[in-house]
Amino acid sequence: MADDTKRADTRADAEEKKEEKEEKRDDGAEVALDKLLKCVDDLGKRMDAWEEEEKKRGDSRKDGESEGAAFKAGGSKLDDDTKGRKDAKKDDELPEEFKEKEKGEEKEADKRRKDEDEKKEEEIRRDKKRKDDDDAKKADARADAVSIEHLKKQVADLQAKLPKQITDEDYRSMLDMQTKADEVYSAFGGGKRAPIPLQGEAPPGYRRRLLEGLQKHSPDWKDIPLSAIADAALAAPEARIYADAMHVARHPPDLPEGELREHNTVTAGGHRVTEFYGAPSAWMRQFQGNRRQVVGIRTKSA
Numbered sequence: 310m311a312d313d314t315k316r317a318d319t320r321a322d323a324e325e326k327k328e329e330k331e332e333k334r335d336d337g338a339e340v341a342l343d344k345l346l347k348c349v350d351d352l353g354k355r356m357d358a359w360e361e362e363e364k365k366r367g368d369s370r371k372d373g374e375s376e377g378a379a380f381k382a383g384g385s386k387l388d389d390d391t392k393g394r395k396d397a398k399k400d401d402e403l404p405e406e407f408k409e410k411e412k413g414e415e416k417e418a419d420k421r422r423k424d425e426d427e428k429k430e431e432e433i434r435r436d437k438k439r440k441d442d443d444d445a446k447k448a449d450a451r452a453d454a455v456s457i458e459h460l461k462k463q464v465a466d467l468q469a470k471l472p473k474q475i476t477d478e479d480y481r482s483m484l485d486m487q488t489k490a491d492e493v494y495s496a497f498g499g500g501k502r503a504p505i506p507l508q509g510e511a512p513p514g515y516r517r518r519l520l521e522g523l524q525k526h527s528p529d530w531k532d533i534p535l536s537a538i539a540d541a542a543l544a545a546p547e548a549r550i551y552a553d554a555m556h557v558a559r560h561p562p563d564l565p566e567g568e569l570r571e572h573n574t575v576t577a578g579g580h581r582v583t584e585f586y587g588a589p590s591a592w593m594r595q596f597q598g599n600r601r602q603v604v605g606i607r608t609k610s611a
Contacts, residue, residue, distance in 0.1 A: 464560040473509045480514045490519040491550050496558030496586070513540050522600050527553035559586045 343515045398451045475483075481589060483506045491503035504522065506515045520543075525531050561570055569585040 372559075468575075471509070473511070473513070475509070479512050482512075483515050486512070486516055486519060490523070490551070493523060493554050493558065496555055496559075498558075498586075516543065516547070520547055523550050523554040526550070526557040529553075561586060 359449040487503050487505065494501050503519060504548050510518075520535055524535070530550050530553075533546070535543070535546070558570075571583060571585055
């Protein structure tokens with residue numbers, strides 16, 4: 310009410326001043342003053358209307374809610390020129406220039422928010438792309454490493470399967486082994502010979518392969534794996550296996566009665582020697598006469 314009285318006094322004073330100045334001013338000053346007083350009067354009326362509206366709205370607001378909070382809840386923002394006005398003002402009560410300015414500011418704010426959202430989305434896309442690229446590079450690196458290891462293993466396997474180049478010394482050594490074993494192998498007849506060295510075969514492996522072919526004829530060594538014996542310790546079983554095999558070849562237990570087994574050898578001078586193994590009766594029977602049996606013995610007394 311104090312404000313109403315104050316504004317009423319202000320209007321009264323203005324009217325009195327208006328009457329006093331009307332007598333002194335000229336036509337141009339009168340027109341200007343009329344406009345000014347009219348504006349003041351319009352402003353006062355608008356303020357009165359605003360206060361009435363504010364009172365009506367104040368009943369529905371929460372206790373203690375500040376005008377600034379109501380301004381934020383309304384979602385509108387005025388610039389420095391519009392500060393001091395309440396957000397309860399309707400759009401049609403604001404001057405047109407303020408409406409346009411508010412619309413422009415809202416558009417700019419919306420554009421700024423949109424630009425910021427787009428920047429954030431673009432940054433997220435770039436981060437995702439960088440992560441995908443890094444994952445792809447790591448996967449390619451792992452695949453390459455696996456491929457290289459696989460290729461290395463294949464090369465190693467192929468190299469292991471390739472025949473190895475033997476030296477002249479190894480070649481002569483294996484020829485001596487073959488000659489020694491061939492004497493025993495051929496004793497079994499039937500054109501049996503010692504196997505020749507394989508392409509890329511090393512002397513230790515060839516030596517064991519020769520012995521394995523005769524090992525079954527040795528009672529002491531037939532069930533023992535020769536691969537478990539060191540090269541340096543192979544001389545003793547080698548001698549025993551060859552001796553047992555030669556004995557079996559010369560005294561074959563599986564040779565049928567009345568048959569002989571032929572054994573051909575070549576001497577150092579190049580002479581071929583043929584021997585026959587078996588029971589002597591197999592070839593001596595043809596020189597024997599008819600068999601006679603004693604049925605009784607006569608004495609003189611008889």
